[in-house]
Amino acid sequence: MRQVVISKAGSPDMLRVVDVPLPEPDPGSVRIKSAAIGVNFADLVGRLGLYPDSPKIPYVPGYEVAGTIDAVGSGVDASRLGEPVIALTRFNGYSEALCIPADQAIPRPAKMPVEQAGGFLVSYLTAYASLVVMAGIKPHDRVLIHAAAGGVGLAAVDLCRVYGATIYGTASPAKHDFLRARGVQFPIDYRHQDFEKEVARLSDGRGVQIALDPIGGRSWTKSYRALSPTGRLVINGVTSLTPRARRSLRALLRMALTTPWLRFTPVRLANDNKGVVGVNLGHLWDETALLREWVTQLLAWYDTGRIDIHVDRTFPLAEAAAAHRYLHERRNTGKVVLIP
Numbered sequence: 279m280r281q282v283v284i285s286k287a288g289s290p291d292m293l294r295v296v297d298v299p300l301p302e303p304d305p306g307s308v309r310i311k312s313a314a315i316g317v318n319f320a321d322l323v324g325r326l327g328l329y330p331d332s333p334k335i336p337y338v339p340g341y342e343v344a345g346t347i348d349a350v351g352s353g354v355d356a357s358r359l360g361e362p363v364i365a366l367t368r369f370n371g372y373s374e375a376l377c378i379p380a381d382q383a384i385p386r387p388a389k390m391p392v393e394q395a396g397g398f399l400v401s402y403l404t405a406y407a408s409l410v411v412m413a414g415i416k417p418h419d420r421v422l423i424h425a426a427a428g429g430v431g432l433a434a435v436d437l438c439r440v441y442g443a444t445i446y447g448t449a450s451p452a453k454h455d456f457l458r459a460r461g462v463q464f465p466i467d468y469r470h471q472d473f474e475k476e477v478a479r480l481s482d483g484r485g486v487q488i489a490l491d492p493i494g495g496r497s498w499t500k501s502y503r504a505l506s507p508t509g510r511l512v513i514n515g516v517t518s519l520t521p522r523a524r525r526s527l528r529a530l531l532r533m534a535l536t537t538p539w540l541r542f543t544p545v546r547l548a549n550d551n552k553g554v555v556g557v558n559l560g561h562l563w564d565e566t567a568l569l570r571e572w573v574t575q576l577l578a579w580y581d582t583g584r585i586d587i588h589v590d591r592t593f594p595l596a597e598a599a600a601a602h603r604y605l606h607e608r609r610n611t612g613k614v615v616l617i618p
């Protein structure tokens with residue numbers, strides 16, 4: 279079978295297609311024949327050698343797949359053979375097949391197209407953890423979503439609509455019409471405008487109750503300032519660490535110098551009546567029961583048409599490098615998915 283390996287830290291050209299033997303499932307595991315593989319921004323950060331949780335390069339990236347169970351290890355109910363499933367994978371996702379513990383292979387709803395299924399779990403679980411669990415979103419909240427037209431961003435937009443929140447979403451200007459059609463009341467052109475001033479202007483100086491900020495550095499400071507009293511900032515990424523398809527020492531330095539390491543002190547949080555929370559889905563991988571509970575809720579919303587996974591583009595698995603470039607160049611609107 280084929281898989282895509284990060285052969286060396288660096289540009290998307292470092293992704294190599296290799297042939298390896300088909301893996302056999304251990305006891306308690308299943309093998310999934312992949313039909314769609316979600317591409318996530320963290321795959322790009324890992325490829326650049328900047329993701330602390332990644333295995334040592336060379337390794338196979340990939341956090342999520344949709345496919346069919348085509349082999350089961352001992353102790354696993356053989357009736358699961360042929361079952362359509364979705365799964366979070368701790369790396370190894372960019373493969374034609376992979377093995378995971380049986381209890382982490384989640385049945386895929388019959389009506390969910392496989393491309394959507396491949397790009398569903400990481401974005402929607404991150405948005406759910408951020409907005410619903412950590413920030414406690416309520417109807418009529420004003421919510422600032424950075425990279426609102428990206429994978430996690432659009433998932434957060436969907437969840438805001440489920441809760442009836444008002445959405446302020448930063449994105450490149452070419453994506454604003456699309457965002458308006460998805461229900462974002464206030465798209466913000468962060469590339470030409472100061473988003474903090476725009477949030478203040480558009481909210482009549484009231485600010486937002488929730489800000490989701492995966493940009494990092496100075497953006498965290500500005501998002502914090504954009505909060506109204508009792509507002510919560512959710513820190514869930516550092517997109518600005520990787521402004522290009524190659525490592526940038528300048529971006530690393532800028533991030534180090536502009537990160538508000540000492541700003542969110544206990545006294546300051548109390549006096550400001552604000553909260554700062556963090557989300558790292560990768561550190562919840564073993565919380566199988568918790569993740570199942572969240573997935574069950576998300577699938578219920580999917581089933582009733584309240585969330586709509588937007589797949590922008592698919593690429594053949596062998597063209598993973600082109601898929602990475604597409605994200606680096608900020609061309610994606612929603613999810614990018616690899617098809618083996």
Ligand SMILES: NC(=O)c1ccc[n+]([C@@H]2O[C@H](COP(=O)([O-])OP(=O)(O)OC[C@H]3O[C@@H](n4cnc5c(N)ncnc54)[C@H](OP(=O)(O)O)[C@@H]3O)[C@@H](O)[C@H]2O)c1
Nearest residue numbers: 318319404428429430449450492514515517557558559608
């Ligand atoms: N904490 C967690 O558990 C968790 C889980 C998943 C993802 N994340 C993080 O959430 C963020 C979004 O992830 P995603 O997979 O959904 O990706 P994504 O948002 O689809 O990423 C690409 C988009 O980000 C925007 N962007 C802003 N600054 C950028 C930059 N410097 N370089 C490239 N794109 C930039 C671009 O949209 P515009 O042109 O419209 O700005 C681009 O189209 C990432 O930081 C990711 O690491 C965190």
